[in-house]
Amino acid sequence: MEGVSYQRFPKVKIREMKDDYLKFDLRETDASMANALRRVMLAEVPTIAIDLVEIEVNSSVLNDEFIAHRLGLIPLTSDRAMGMRFSRDCDACDGDGQCEYCSVEFHLKVRCDSDQTLDVTSHDLKSSDPSVVPVDVAQYAESGGYDASEQRGILIVKLRRGQELRLRAIARKGIGKDHAKWSPAATVTFMYEPEFHINEDLMETLTLEEKRDWIESSPTRVFDIDPNTHQVVVVDPEAYTYDDEVIKKAEAMGKPGLVEIYAKEDSFIFTVESTGTIKASQMVINAIEVLKQKLDAVRLSEETEEADDQFGELGAHIRGG
Amino acid sequence: MNAPDRYERFVVPEGTKKVSYERDTKIINAASFTLEREEHTIGNILRMQLHRDPNVLFAGYKLPHPLQYKIIVRIHTTSQSSPMQAYNQAINDLDRELNHLKNAFEEEMMRISREY
């Protein structure tokens, strides 16, 4: 039976690609694959986040664990994450998670000595590794069109005169399944690509007014009227939310079968948004890699296969083979 | 205080096998595979891939309990194949599909970045 394969050859078409946003079509595969990719992006693509905080001085209004929690939630640039080790299986530091293979150290030292309230932000975190730093929101602000100078990093705590915050933090590699702070995903969604079949003959029995009325019944703008031919056309298939409103409307108008709408079972439109820890496109590539590793881990071991071979022969013998 | 560690959901404990296999005692060519620390992600793609194999008569998976971090994949094949063969085939096919997908995605990324 060697050489037999039931493999599929999926196709990809990227529609829009920004650092933190990606929209693409995935075709010629099934929902299980699309959903596996979505689930892996949300919960199993690794990133780096602060996981251990040692507070030296904290005279701020927030308690130690509150600050530690806020530090954990700060997104850190994680292009290194795929190549890093998890602290729990790092040999170099016996799993205490303090070596360069599995961790990044941060220091924060801020004291307020003026009458003005002082903001302690992610900019005050000093990293031991220049490739792992708090995500620079200002960088996105520029492309977003608002003033970058107003972006001062992510607020951790505010200090008044005489208050001080001094700490050491260890960031580690992790996955969203462990804690959501490690998830690189802001959102990952996919929808089935819809397919519309308008019964043109039946449609032409409608007056222009009725056509308008029918189009209006859709809560999203999926259809419109061609101004020249006065024909109903699909203007935005993806705006359709599978709400069935136009189908019900057609029935109510006494025109059942005016339109038929199917979900193509092998076509998916993905929207991927990143928190900024890794690029959205990298998230997809890492998800594919992680899924491959997961599959590899569930391969049968040789001893299991051999044990079964013996059993098989014995079984055949018993069955009189 | 006595809460289990969060990583227990996805780290296979020492001394436990990741995959174990148990032949059905009553039906020929039927078997169950127990996959430790896996869930719907792997269960569902394996099941759907197994359904593409015409020698597979039945393929299904279950997550027996949300606090037992394992899935059970059950396969029944014709005499032309065996559960183990079908299982290995499904993993190989999925692996190749993902290789293809990765290449397709990277090519598409190259094409898009040239356009901008």
Ligand SMILES: [Zn+2]
């Ligand atoms: Zn280490």
